[in-house]
Amino acid sequence: MINAALYGSRIYLLEMVLFSTKQKRFHCLTNPWRDRLYGVALRQTNTNEVAEDWVQETLLRGWRNFDQLSEDIAVYAWLLKILNRVIADDLRKIQRRNQLAPVVTVDDHDLIKHSCSAPEPFERALQVQLNEEINTAIMNLPEEFQRIVILRDIEGLNYNELAYILDIPKGTVMSRLSRGRRLLASALIKFRNEDDSVLTKKNSGAEQS
Amino acid sequence: MKQAYESDSEKWNVLHVQLQDMLAGYADDELDKEQLSLVEAHLAGCELCRNDLARQQLITQRLNMMPSPRLSTDAQQDIDRSLSAVLSNSTPRKQNKIDPYYSLMNKIKLSFSLSKTISAAGWAIACVLALVIMLPTAIQEKTSPIPMIADALSEYHKHENNVLPVAGTDTNKAPVSWPNARLLTTWETTIAGEPAHVYALRSGRNIVFQYHVNETVFFRNPVVRKAIAETGNYKTQANKLDVIAMPLADTGILIVGPADSLPASEKILIESI
Numbered sequence: 001m002i003n004a005a006l007y008g009s010r011i012y013l014l015e016m017v018l019f020s021t022k023q024k025r026f027h028c029l030t031n032p033w034r035d036r037l038y039g040v041a042l043r044q045t046n047t048n049e050v051a052e053d054w055v056q057e058t059l060l061r062g063w064r065n066f067d068q069l070s071e072d073i074a075v076y077a078w079l080l081k082i083l084n085r086v087i088a089d090d091l092r093k094i095q096r097r098n099q100l101a102p103v104v105t106v107d108d109h110d111l112i113k114h115s116c117s118a119p120e121p122f123e124r125a126l127q128v129q130l131n132e133e134i135n136t137a138i139m140n141l142p143e144e145f146q147r148i149v150i151l152r153d154i155e156g157l158n159y160n161e162l163a164y165i166l167d168i169p170k171g172t173v174m175s176r177l178s179r180g181r182r183l184l185a186s187a188l189i190k191f192r193n194e195d196d197s198v199l200t201k202k203n204s205g206a207e208q209s
Numbered sequence: 210m211k212q213a214y215e216s217d218s219e220k221w222n223v224l225h226v227q228l229q230d231m232l233a234g235y236a237d238d239e240l241d242k243e244q245l246s247l248v249e250a251h252l253a254g255c256e257l258c259r260n261d262l263a264r265q266q267l268i269t270q271r272l273n274m275m276p277s278p279r280l281s282t283d284a285q286q287d288i289d290r291s292l293s294a295v296l297s298n299s300t301p302r303k304q305n306k307i308d309p310y311y312s313l314m315n316k317i318k319l320s321f322s323l324s325k326t327i328s329a330a331g332w333a334i335a336c337v338l339a340l341v342i343m344l345p346t347a348i349q350e351k352t353s354p355i356p357m358i359a360d361a362l363s364e365y366h367k368h369e370n371n372v373l374p375v376a377g378t379d380t381n382k383a384p385v386s387w388p389n390a391r392l393l394t395t396w397e398t399t400i401a402g403e404p405a406h407v408y409a410l411r412s413g414r415n416i417v418f419q420y421h422v423n424e425t426v427f428f429r430n431p432v433v434r435k436a437i438a439e440t441g442n443y444k445t446q447a448n449k450l451d452v453i454a455m456p457l458a459d460t461g462i463l464i465v466g467p468a469d470s471l472p473a474s475e476k477i478l479i480e481s482i
Contacts, residue, residue: 105229117260134272181233
């Protein structure tokens, strides 16, 4: 009887050791990505606390589904896929999801008429644009474009990883990214144009006085 | 004639709209040959699409330079606290379905309940302990628990008895070299889910592979990080192969070859490529 109890406690101890190894493995694999996840989350909300909650929920769901992580999946892509679902669930709750995404073509009036839409002036405009202004422009993009632009152009993921994270075919990755970048370019051009016209008005006002 | 002209113009317009969705793929080098030639032909005659492509490339360059925010210490601690709360509430037995260690435990527990003898239980414990101790070693002998090392070893084994791939690039220099090493061929592969470059070299009578991997993959494993911090490189052996992992400026290199065929660390020269 005593031996049986001893055996039970030994087995339990052994299981605890294995379990704690698993915990350590989870920590080792996920800890280096926390800040990067937070960066991605923060670019999709205005509030630090919401971004922190999303990261926390991502890690908790990650732990619950840790056994699904196989060696052929990059840990960061796996975590981003979970983060993507966490954000989508949260946004669905506050009914922001079903916005109609506008489609901007290369023939769009804003992309042609503004003085800074040609490649060289556009490059100069981008160089002087503040990071905060660019962040705001990204945040104002429709959700599906916003996410793909962040993951590709800021996080540097390839099309296969994007297709895996967002659960969409590779062709959709390409078209969404083309449209998302075009929308962002259009927003930045408008932004620059408004800025310039405010500056021109100020200057002419100063000259008149 | 006029009709034919109008239909050509219509076709051009349809193509013009369709190909706009491929411009990101062109900018990111993600198109196949057929798509590539289609887009290039259109770009040659369409200034609007050329401008759009240039803007897309500029946006990518600019967004690449955006700084990454960091979690505050308070937020890190909050996450740690809630994770530990969840972890401490989880019971190891929940993992039985998937984890081979746990299923092994269960089987042995069952046999214990049937045996009903104390001495048999003692032997069972001894066997379980021996198995648990030996199992990871047996697995490690075959491959490696570190995904990048396991992938590098498996790629080496894959090509060991086959014809080596034809050079995929014009590169004529491997990232690192040593006396009597001669580059044979190079090709692209995937290591730990990320693209990597393989360089096959003849080193004396042996074939040695070099894998040029990105920084993220290279420093992903804490054991490798620790070894590099302490000794400058990470060495391991598996299945009669030796492995050396060395950091380069902003990448990493894995050298894999038959046991005792790799050069001493001090003989390895880093080439700039």
